[in-house]
Amino acid sequence: MSAPTSLPAVSTSPKVPDKPSLDGVEAKWSGAWEDKGTYRFDRSKTREQVFSIDTPPPTVSGSLHVGHVFSYTHTDCMARYKRMRGFEVFYPMGWDDNGLPTERRVQNYYGVRCDPSLPYDADFEPPEKPDAKNQIPISRRNFVELCERLTVEDEKAFEELWRRMGLSVDWTQTYQTIDRNAQRTSQLAFLRNLARGEAYQSEAPTLWDVTFRTAVAQAELEDREREGAYHRIGFPVTSQDDANRVFIETTRPELLAACVALVAHPEDERYQPLFGSTVRTPAFDVEVPVVAHALADPEKGSGIAMICTFGDLTDVTWWRELQLPTRPIIGWDGRVIRETPSWIQTPAAQGFYERIAGATAFTAKERMVEILNETGHIEGEPKPIMHPVKFFEKGDKPLEIVTTRQWYITNGGREPELREQLLARGRELIWHPDHMKVRYENWVEGLNGDWLISRQRFFGVPLPVWYRLDSDGNPDYDTPLIPSEDQLPIDPSSDVPEGFTDDQRGKPNGYMGDPDVMDTWATSSLSPQIAGGWERDPDLWSRVYPMDVRPQAHEIIRTWLFSSVVRAHLEDDCLPWSNAAISGWILDPDRKKMSKSKGNVVTPMGLLDEYSSDAVRYWAASGRPGTDTAFDIGQMKIGRRLAIKILNASKFVLSMGVVNDVSAIDQPLDLSMLASLREVVRLATDAFESYNYARALELAETFFWTFTDDYVELVKERAYGGQGEDAADSARAALVLALSVQLRLFAPFLPFTTEEVWSWMHDDDSSIHRAAWPTLDELDIAAAGEPRVLERTGQALSGVRKAKSDAKASMKAEVSEATVEGTPADVEFVSQARADLAAAGSIAELILVPGSDDAPLSVRASLA
């Protein structure tokens, strides 16, 4: 922080409107800030002079939500504070438009669907009247073009909201997670990962969403409670004696044909005799071994379970560690594979299989139960249970596990050493609030595999590789063809690898492009690199990276935050930012998380119209970091009242006559007020330094109401000149100094109101948002001031008001005689503002009586 901060002198002829108002301030000042480039990033500043923010790119295909207003306001308050502290703030804005949400919207909006096998049609136009039932198949490139067309509209709506709210972002620094820069950055980072051996392909059991027909990463899972039922199924121990059975209990009888073993705990005495022997699956009559593994829980079901390929992640563990065969029966569409598997050999068994072939998992379950009832291998009625089932967070059918070839990036899920390094990164990061780091640690410690980044989708960044085809047309996945860095970004479905020609695509001895795209987090995890100019603008990169802060919500610590740490650690061996500022959620008045599906979302624009941007920002800024906050119209009304009060108080102060000479301040009451303000400046600065904007606001607000209710009332008569010009000048100088300081304390929160007042009191066109944050030095004159002079005199004034209130009299009613009694010290403090108290209370005769050392301050007043 070396940039000089400006503090222009207050105009002695301020332009104060007769009737100050909030109407129109948003349009007036957002326009002026844009014209003047108030928030434009000055890239002549060095890294030490810069405060850089890794702004969360909102998902533009979602609707505008008060939650957006909430968390983005927090970041903006920090940005404005840092800017006033003299930092050059790098505050870009991104749009997250890549990924499934946009795909779904485009399909419905234009009535199309993506078929990657189709060629690009440069002249394609979507139908005038989209038919969602008969979607037109189009090429990936056409589909992506439509995604881009639609997101442009969505992004405009977001930008309009952000500008209206007064976010101080630099609108020349924007990016989209699907734009060329983002594509190039994520492909380049991927190729670097590949070159270092951090990205690899693997054919492995993969969590699979049958609706979207794509692989899903661990981070995208969520558990949902679903009804299920235990079915008790008997496995014949020998082929000769069908009655000698071992019983398992399963919720997924439809996977019986995929059973490869039974498993029990090694120390389970009931099953120890069976270990090493085989049993036969009922109906399908397949011989499977009985094995032992510590993960089998003797308490669960009958204590012995069937292992299928694959019913759940435990099956995968058993399959891997016990080296069992693979016998999948669920296909990519979530249905039982039609072709009868080779391991089902007897004609009867094949007949049973044909009855479930082609069925969904749900139907297959019903039919399998029928079959087992017919063969008599099921015992008793199913026992209903509620149990957690894994879902893709955006899907609505349970995930299956299928074996596919996918791309992975190492994230510590398989290597203890890397995991430990990433845990250390989590400890190195400064979390706001601190306890959020536990979520990171929980997540990293619970990883059970590397990061699966390939997705079988269309609107995303393509994996930038091709594969050679051999003379039979089979791809060689082991040595992918890689583009040079200067070719990026590429789309391997239309671009041609070096050394090949376009007509060799898909031909024997030719090549094929990788059909997959990257996970949206594989791009989002690079937001600092995308916005900061990594490998694109080295000069910018050197001034902003590693960044200062990543603001984000707590539910995406495991995804966005963690994956960003992984990328920076692997690429640059550093943290991507030094601080993580975690915001809470907006809760509706029933304390449930607000969400679109619950139908309790309030549109933000309506709130801004009704209460003003500053009022809504006030509500947002009173939500403490990391704390879930109730949606509260009441707080917005209070914010509006505060903003209007600031306008009116400013009008009063400026109409008293501006005295810029600090040395004119010599009255004890004035010095007392400024001494309190000095302490407020100190505390608010400390609060901001620890990212506690809410505390800084509270401090400024509390002081402000004391300032208007007590100080201004006490000093009014003197400022008008009632006690002579010198005494008046002390008040006038103190008033204008206090106003200037308070406006700047409020500026991060109420940018429109404070800028409006700032413009009245300055003849140049300077902005408060480029003015210096208040310092203790400015208030040096009050360093020895005694805060209790104002405090005690204010209490005495309250006592006088109470007397009038009790008498149901007007506040301007004359008091013939008032007696203030208290400790000798308190009476002494009041005596220092005696004339002001007498004037403010319309007291003809004011008597001060020192009492005992524990006497409470009391007032007796006789009304005239």
Added chain:
RNA sequence: GGGCGAUUGGCUCAGUGGUAGAGCGCUCGCUUCACACGCGAGAGGUCACUGGUUCGAACCCAGUAUCGCCCACCA
């Protein structure tokens, strides 16, 4: 099952070792020359519960309860 957070007046929330705080709402007043988009005054709480540490606990420690969230191998 493991963990994190919360629990303060009717409501929304501050406070973090020394006599319970704010705003809203409520009650009662006031057309006070910055403000009726206002101003003043007032009522209202054994700080979830039980122990402990301490001269002293809303605050520190241990435990309990309720709520929210994160994580965990879904037989």
